[in-house]
Amino acid sequence: MPNLVGQLINLLASILLILSFAMLSQRRILSLIRLFTFQGVTLVAATILLGYSTNQPHLYYSAALTQVLKVMVIPTLLHRLINHLNVRWDTETLINIPTTMMIGIILVIFSFNLAAPISSLSTSIARSTLGIALACVLLSFMMMITRAKAVPQVIGFLSMENGLFFSATAAVYGMPMVVELGIALDVLMGILILGVFMFQIRERFDSLDISHLEKLKED
């Protein structure tokens, strides 16, 4: 039985990684939000499975929190945001997508290499997924770097938080509840503030292209 659960968690982890790659290569904002929601669902499933196999009831609470916040609230907020801003168009990347994918593969190899010694120390059932979790964080970071528009950057930021959450769950069965609640609130506040910020950017520059922010630099 634990073996099966372990395999299932590994499967979910690989799904997360594939979703991250998908987000890295996705041009359309609406699909990006959908992918982000899928990521949230996968995260919830993995957390519940882990909680079930290790008898850690607090993992159920964090799963519920993730479900509410990342599967329901934030995607809704993002949908409303792009409706208000009227930015359903395709997004452009700074580096072309094949190159990005290549760099992404290098990052995955790097993070597996990095996670190997930590995994061997950990006693967690999900220890083999630590490399994947780390790769998710780095890939989302990549996405933030390569996107030229504000909304995909915000989604990259949120997905980075997903990766962080997953790595915490995988390595040490989640963070203390207080920390988790704190992070959840931070993410919520972050998205609200970034929403206001995006409205401001658009009002100022008639566009959400963040390259306009370069004008703010003092010479």
Next chain:
Amino acid sequence: MLVVLTVWLAIGTFGVLALHRFALVAKVFFPMGAAASLVLCVAAASAMGGAAEVAELPFGLPGLNFHLRLDSLSALFLMVLGGVTTGVSLFAAGYFRKGEGTPPGLLCLQYHLFLASMALVVLADDAYVFMVMWETMALSSFFLVTANHRIAEIRQAGYLYLLLAHVGAIAILLCFGVLQANSGDYTFNNMRAQHLSPFWASIAFLLALFGFGAKAGILPLHVWLPEAHPAAPSPVSALMSGVMLKTAVYGLLRVTFDLLSVQLWWWGVLLLSVGLLTALFGVVFSAVQVDMKRLLAYSSIENIGLIMVGMGLSLLFYAYHMSALAALALAAALYHVASHAAFKSLLFVCTGSVLHATGERNLGRLGGLIRYTPWVAWLSLIGALASAGLPPLGGFVSEWLLLQSFLFTPGLPNSFLNMLIPVVAAAIALIAALAGYTMVKFFGVIFLGRPREEKLAQAHDAGTLEKIGMLWLVAISILLGLMPSQILKAISPVIKQLSLFDLSPSIAANAWWLLAPISVARASYGPVIFLLGVAASCTLAYILVRLFYHGRLRRSAPWDCGYPLQNARMQDTAEGFGQPIRQIFEPFFRMERELPSPFDAQPRYRVLVEDPLWYWLYLPIARWVERISQWVGMLQKGRIAVYLLYSFLTLVALLLMAKQ
């Protein structure tokens, strides 16, 4: 002691409350501050020689109280502070005018905060209080310097001053860091207990020399002095030159002799040579200045150099365990601290009076003021005599003591030093002579001769409060000159504390009017006898002239030379007076000269003397800083993606490091 500080702070606060009520601030608060200074001086004098008093004030950070300590060394500097500020505060009460720059109430706050922070620097017994007060002192004096902040040059001078003060403060902070030797306890008591290796002790000494040197104005770090002193109002220049520079001397003495447990002989040589160069540089530059306050500022650099020479010599003797001679050199340095404080503040407040009377700082537009402002002229004559190091005034005593201690250097067990140090003594004599030359120029060009401008005839003499302040400072100068053995006996606890040798028995062995620090057979000096001699010969000459000469008094224009077609502009000018020095010491200067051609109908002569160190040292540093900051600026592209890339690369690098 603490009562006085509280009174000062209270006066400052009242000053802010009465921000624009000029009469109240000037005529009530400043004299009150002067009275508090007098009390401070007396209290410090009574604490001199007693056991060290320790106090712990419940201020500061939690668990880090203010430690204060009053020992003989602090008491001496407090006496100097109190004595000088009594006069300067009285003068300031009459000096500050309505509607110039900072409102009077604010000025009152800054002024008294400055006084209180200087007193607390001297009283501090841990690095924390010391640094806080040191910075308070720098900031309050910065605001005082920029009192007329609407003038761009004054703001620039203030900036330069603040910059060097902060660079120095960093060095002092690092010095304390070395001194506490990783024990985590920053009280001075703990630092005294640490035994540093010679290497770390040398690092601490060099840091202290740099840090305190930036405040005192030793050679490469002196550039702020000639800028800030002319910019500041005169009472503030008087305080900065007379007292604030001395807090730096105090700090250096405290670190070198008290906090460090070992003293190496080459520190003394370093201090001696730096002091000598500073003194020579200062006096040569002061001889060619045409702005009277710049002239005095360079003269301050010279005097600080002399004090450093005394300290260096003392350190040298001390390191070779010749404590009697160390005590003698130290006495010279400390005596010079006191006498310089008195006469330089006096000269600065006199320039303040001249400035108010004429509105001119340029020596080329002054002259003949002795007829219009006799009080200022005669009082500054005494200051100038003291500054020139002439007996029977204070400046002579310290220079005499210094040269006396140089006469004993052949006893040093190091043949190189034995050969070189007589050269230093000769250089000191040269500096003293040049200082005399400078003072002749200062006094002669401002007060003697004929007025160079029409408007000088309207010059008015100083007000009552100003006169009282100046008289007080004159009294201190004369007292320091006439009673050297009493004063040396009074400060001998300080010298004993630092050099472990008690001078008082050898002083007490002689008659009260005779100063003979080693023995009467070797050298002795009786200022009272000298004064009587001067007075007697002057009276005799006067009587003889009146008796044997025809007795008719003929008034004619000064420096006329029998030439009938002479006007005031044909007198010897400040530039002309400094010209020989400019020729002799030409390599010291960076000069720009415009000489008119003989056929020019309207000839103009212009000479600009600049400090070459600006070009050798400061401008290259400034260029480097600019270049480096441009490189750093290239990091800043203004693109969010690039910034994110930076943090991404940092993250990857950190992860790699964590993996190792």
